[in-house]
Amino acid sequence: MFLLQLIALLPVLVSAQAKPDSGCPKLARSAPAASKPKNCPDPKTVPAVKGTLRDNECLVGGIMGGDFFNACYAPDMKSAIGSIVSGTSKAKQDWSGGSGPFNAKYSTDPSLPFHTIYAPKVVVPGKKLPLLVWANGACGTNGASFTNFLTELSSHGFLIIATGSPKIPWGTTIQNYASTLLSNTDGEKSRAAQLTEAIDWAFQGAAGGKYGDVDVEKVGAAGQSCGGVEAYSASVLDKRVRVVGIYNTGVIDPGRRWYLKEMKQVIGYLHGGKADFSYSYIEQDFMEIPPTLSAIKFQLPVGHMGTFFEPQGGKFGKASVAFWKWQLKGDEASKALFFNKSSSLYTDGWQIDTSHWKA
Template sequence: MAGGGGGSGDGGGGGVFTGTCTESRPAGRSVSGSGPHEVVVETNSDPGINQGTIFRPADLGGGAKYPIFVWGQGGCSRDGLANEAAMAEIASHGYFVVADGTPGSKEPNRDLGSGGDVLLAYVDWVIAENEKPCSAYYQSIETTKVAANGFSCGGLMAAGTAADPRMTTWGHTSSGTFSPDQAFYDSIHTPVLIVTGTADSLGANENGARDFEHIAASGDIPVMMFAKVGADHGGDLWARNGGEFTKVNLAWLNWWLKGDESATGKGMLVGASCPFCSDRTWQVSSANLP
């Protein structure tokens, strides 16, 4: 199930790629999710991706095109497996996932200031791979559908992607800006998802709520906040299939990246049949929804 990835080399004349590709290698992890796709975990030595971990559907080249999802780790850790249950769950539902960090890495955590650039560099690489005939990922990526998210410090990495015109949506999980930043809020041009716990011991619930209020005040940016009553930092991200936190994140991706308005997408998050809306263990807020 391991596939070759692309990597190095330049395009040739007439827009035809004539360079070389760098093959992705299995990361030695066996993972799965609740979705219909088997999941492959890979790394690649190409400089554009060698600091990330790929979680992707095993079935490539069959005509399906998978949206791109990039993830920042808690503490801006460089361990690409830090949230592997959540990443595998999302990939199993048909997403090409790149989590920051390499498997089991003990390298020092990232400097937050460059976080958005790190995730956007992964987006650059994946989009380029989709155009390379020598890549195992050739024509298997939906390059017009791109999302970012992350846990804690990784959520601020995701926020660093907000102004990029290629983004379709982004969000943060148990995260949020430390103080109001109107220039940042003004740069947002896509729907935003905030997931947190009301008992967050690091203040992320308050930070997330402040972000929600400022984004909502824009009047035109769709934004939702899901706060699990009594949950601490990270909630149940490490539970089987990434827990309820990942269920919310996945439904949001299905809605905005795949146009899914059924019970596995928009219908899970809004409307009369929304399970979280009627569950007293969740506090749900929304603004500017279509």
């Protein structure tokens, strides 16, 4: 049953989840093949179609036609199954609130109904919280699907807004934790527009400071798999985003690879090594971004689903806390973890490539 749920998750079958007045057209139904079909165009001949911010916001995963799993360019779905399963084998619900100094949880707010807000349980006085907007794997609309991971990040003093409202209330125990959350997307898919909506909400006052004082000068956008390409889409033309986190994905559609030359933000690439079916796309992106752009790439050989569903997000949680504290808080001790080869990140098994770091 678990494997069947994962297989069912892979196709992006879909209706728009963004608000009806978003101006985004309805998406075409898609059912990509498990292998590359015949007569696919040569990627080198596919024109780069550069659009406006609104065009990018309306995309699912930033792929032309709204199809993240474009059958001509996407990874082989059959080979993907193994890496997905291995990435959820140690999944366990964690309601501890994270390991950081600011015990956190998620909630919803009527002023932002299509999102899930992760924040310290008690408003942190005298501190501004950097903002991180997050798009889920599979372009899913369950804002609680990466709970362990996002709660861990938030506990270190971040306001995090994930796309989609939570499918379960905070603290609810469920069976088959990872597979249930991943498969429970109700046939809906998120839009890159929802990341922009979350940033807009923060800039407009974030519900009057209900979740703390938000530092709108320190904004990051990130996402996993399909959600990672949404992060690209929402960030490439939005100057408010300072840092982009690309987890287990890359720009798949050659018609959208112009993104890479237009990126102005610092980028952190995290993936699950060669067992991760997104491996080749991340490696290609890392080579094609502008040579003057600061980027860092770190990989752990755990497959496509990383360790997100382990307590506190596992090793992906630990490395991500260090990355975002360094990037959005200027924490020098966190920075040192990436450049000191005897640090705990290296002993945890991370392979870190700093060759593209310019700052």
